[in-house]
Amino acid sequence: MGPVVNPDLTEFLLRPFQTSTTFRNLKHHPQGVLHVVDDVLLLAQGAVGRLGPPFPTVRPAAVIDGVVLQDACRCYEFEVEQFDERQPRAEIRVRVLHAESLRDFWGFNRAKHAVIEAAILATRLHLTGVEPVLSEYERLRVTVEKTAGPREQEAFDLLWAYVSAGGHLPEEHADDTTPEV
Numbered sequence: 001m002g003p004v005v006n007p008d009l010t011e012f013l014l015r016p017f018q019t020s021t022t023f024r025n026l027k028h029h030p031q032g033v034l035h036v037v038d039d040v041l042l043l044a045q046g047a048v049g050r051l052g053p054p055f056p057t058v059r060p061a062a063v064i065d066g067v068v069l070q071d072a073c074r075c076y077e078f079e080v081e082q083f084d085e086r087q088p089r090a091e092i093r094v095r096v097l098h099a100e101s102l103r104d105f106w107g108f109n110r111a112k113h114a115v116i117e118a119a120i121l122a123t124r125l126h127l128t129g130v131e132p133v134l135s136e137y138e139r140l141r142v143t144v145e146k147t148a149g150p151r152e153q154e155a156f157d158l159l160w161a162y163v164s165a166g167g168h169l170p171e172e173h174a175d176d177t178t179p180e181v
Contacts, residue, residue, distance in 0.1 A: 030080035
């Protein structure tokens with residue numbers, strides 16, 4: 001759910017589906033923290049609803065009632081200014097109250113891009129079914145095999161297990177459901 005941002009990064013437009021956890025959370029508590037991260041394992045875990053263990057290290061946010069991921073590159077604490085719920089994909093305008101640079105953003109290599117694409121595909125299982133996603137994973141797997149480090153490999157394995165199980169992640173996924181990367 002990439003935000004649409006204004007040039008000075010003081011306002012964002014978030015566009016979550018009304019069925020999403022993000023939408024429900026912001027309706028209930030109209031504040032949040034948007035993080036810029038370059039750890040694809042964290043993105044993959046978030047995509048399939050399986051954050052940790054180990055859980056990301058957090059600290060209290062500076063201005064709002066929330067938390068900041070310590071390993072993020074940047075964080076933007078915000079409050080909701082306007083909800084537009086006329087479409088299934090709501091538009092939520094937020095105002096940044098506090099921004100912080102935590103560390104340099106190192107960017108995404110080919111393996112990280114492949115994992116991000118795999119994570120997006122994993123969130124679309126209800127639209128596409130398992131087989132088309134696994135077919136695309138076979139293509140992405142080549143890039144991961146050639147260029148992944150341990151975090152990217154772990155992230156891809158997690159996504160592969162999730163999709164192979166039809167959108168569920170067993171407590172302990174067996175080696176035979178994950179590719180050798």
